Amino acid sequence: MKTQISRDSHDSSKRYSGVYQQQGRMLTDADWNELVSIINDRVTSALRDVVGSGGPATGKLLISNTLQMTPGSVYADGLMATLPGTTPFTYATQPDFPLAPGTPAVNESLYADVWERPVLFLEDPNLQDPGLHGADTCTRTQVMLQIKRCPAGQQPTDPLVNPGRGNAPLTLSQRVGGTGPAAQFTGNYLFRLEVHDVKGSPTAPSELTLKWSSENAAEAYANGPGVPQDYQGNDWLYEFYNAATERHLGVHLGTPPAGFPSRGLLKEGYPVSVPDAATYPFVRRWDGWCTLTRNTTTGVWTFVSGGRDRGAPLSTANAQGVHGHVRIDNGVLHLELQDLALALTLTGGGTTSRAFVAGDYWLAPVREQDAAGDQLLSGAQPVGLLHRYVKLGVIAAGSFTPERTLGFPSLTRLMSPSVGDSGANYVGTEAHADVTGTTVQSQLSSLLPVLNKANSATNGSNLIGSAAITGTPKNLTAGTVRSQLTQLVTHLNTHVASNSTDHDTRYYPRTEANTAFASASHHHDARYPSILYQWAFSLNHGGSWSMVLPRFTQPPLVALGLKVLVPQGNEDDHYFVYNGPIHSQVRVELYFGTSSSQQLIVWNSSNENVDVHLRLFDVR
Numbered sequence: 001m002k003t004q005i006s007r008d009s010h011d012s013s014k015r016y017s018g019v020y021q022q023q024g025r026m027l028t029d030a031d032w033n034e035l036v037s038i039i040n041d042r043v044t045s046a047l048r049d050v051v052g053s054g055g056p057a058t059g060k061l062l063i064s065n066t067l068q069m070t071p072g073s074v075y076a077d078g079l080m081a082t083l084p085g086t087t088p089f090t091y092a093t094q095p096d097f098p099l100a101p102g103t104p105a106v107n108e109s110l111y112a113d114v115w116e117r118p119v120l121f122l123e124d125p126n127l128q129d130p131g132l133h134g135a136d137t138c139t140r141t142q143v144m145l146q147i148k149r150c151p152a153g154q155q156p157t158d159p160l161v162n163p164g165r166g167n168a169p170l171t172l173s174q175r176v177g178g179t180g181p182a183a184q185f186t187g188n189y190l191f192r193l194e195v196h197d198v199k200g201s202p203t204a205p206s207e208l209t210l211k212w213s214s215e216n217a218a219e220a221y222a223n224g225p226g227v228p229q230d231y232q233g234n235d236w237l238y239e240f241y242n243a244a245t246e247r248h249l250g251v252h253l254g255t256p257p258a259g260f261p262s263r264g265l266l267k268e269g270y271p272v273s274v275p276d277a278a279t280y281p282f283v284r285r286w287d288g289w290c291t292l293t294r295n296t297t298t299g300v301w302t303f304v305s306g307g308r309d310r311g312a313p314l315s316t317a318n319a320q321g322v323h324g325h326v327r328i329d330n331g332v333l334h335l336e337l338q339d340l341a342l343a344l345t346l347t348g349g350g351t352t353s354r355a356f357v358a359g360d361y362w363l364a365p366v367r368e369q370d371a372a373g374d375q376l377l378s379g380a381q382p383v384g385l386l387h388r389y390v391k392l393g394v395i396a397a398g399s400f401t402p403e404r405t406l407g408f409p410s411l412t413r414l415m416s417p418s419v420g421d422s423g424a425n426y427v428g429t430e431a432h433a434d435v436t437g438t439t440v441q442s443q444l445s446s447l448l449p450v451l452n453k454a455n456s457a458t459n460g461s462n463l464i465g466s467a468a469i470t471g472t473p474k475n476l477t478a479g480t481v482r483s484q485l486t487q488l489v490t491h492l493n494t495h496v497a498s499n500s501t502d503h504d505t506r507y508y509p510r511t512e513a514n515t516a517f518a519s520a521s522h523h524h525d526a527r528y529p530s531i532l533y534q535w536a537f538s539l540n541h542g543g544s545w546s547m548v549l550p551r552f553t554q555p556p557l558v559a560l561g562l563k564v565l566v567p568q569g570n571e572d573d574h575y576f577v578y579n580g581p582i583h584s585q586v587r588v589e590l591y592f593g594t595s596s597s598q599q600l601i602v603w604n605s606s607n608e609n610v611d612v613h614l615r616l617f618d619v620r
Contacts, residue, residue, distance in 0.1 A: 048078025235311030299351030
């Protein structure tokens, strides 16, 4: 915060839970401020764990299909932000984001940028107490809720695209051979380094402007004749600013229009003719500034001629150890200020850059006990500002689709015993092509009738689908189970009909039946002829066997198996001597008897007694 504080002692890694005063001790601003930070961290952390990011079911920020916005609240990583009131507004007229750039377009998404900024009495005169002759006491922080645009194809919550804060490490030391107060004594102050402006992407910038202050940039006044004379000087940098420049800090996705974002106007020395107070109503001062550029192809950073520190020009021509010396070694910026030596890492390795966000700042308490060469910061990350993001929804032609997290119920409603008020009516679900609704309850209400039909004997097979089934020669096209069964039954009925042409073209013709369906053929079991009759009997040599059978409409297939008895010593061994449809000495003949019968006769004209296994097959 750009306020008159002695230091920022809060360190969340120490896990402190409270601050307690002791008798007879001094009261300092740092202790009080650390207590506030501890409480804020605990509340935000708890809300992040329970709520995360989104909007409450009651009192949330609303965006209509015409992009009219109704004031309300959102949470971003546990930090709540609220736009008060009931009067709707538009993207261009939102209260926390003056001069919002461009116009929301189809396929873009809208997101909330939630962050905290300091507020001084210059912006809010109520922070001054008339009873103290207008003196101000404490400052405030205010949570910003800014609705921003995100181009199609990008995610506003992606830290590689939209970082909430930069990540450049800073090392700061007391300079050996300082020319300022540190040459005699250091004094006590709070040093601040801040990112004034970033051109290009925050993760691949093309230009970077830095500024710094030994007063935490807390010395500010209303622009006008009331600025004290001793505040004005030629060895300071002055920033003339307004409400827009204070609110335009952070990242703005897409290609910004000319003149956006607004930045404070930097002036070396207090100008004789100050900028118009209506445009820039406030002024604060800094010790110095510098600008760097970066080749976005090679990633090489370069110091831009210009820049000063307490009136001393900055230059790469200044020798190392001299006030105003600048150099960039291996992607690290080295600045020798009046009392301090600064080293800021610019590169992330190779051609990549560290991330920089306008408004990033580092703080270092400087004390008179510090000696030349003492290190005040070592690889310190920026401590502010922190931007938190929550996606609000996507713009379509004539409509706006909000994120489902914008409408979470209260914890008491999740377990509400009241009908129609339980959590299932509020907890959102992913959309599904076959089940309507966007809450658990609405999707269950849509799903249960479908399940009831699916389990119904009359309806289920008409609802449950099946993919296509391929085969030769018959395929089943995709459809419901019932439709596929209908295809299959129709095909079978056609196929087995006695007069079907399909039957004759799918199975063995009569001329191939004798070979294909022989009893020894491997085709037999896998094909379709059925056994009509089978017998087993013995025939003496010269003997015969007969049987009267119903008359055949088509000659059957004959399969004949023969055994012969061969004496071998004291044992008789049986073995097959022949398998086939016909035999030269054992004949099978079928004679017409009557109009409804036929006679089957088997003749044994051999000189052996044989065992016969005879089968007749239907091969229609």
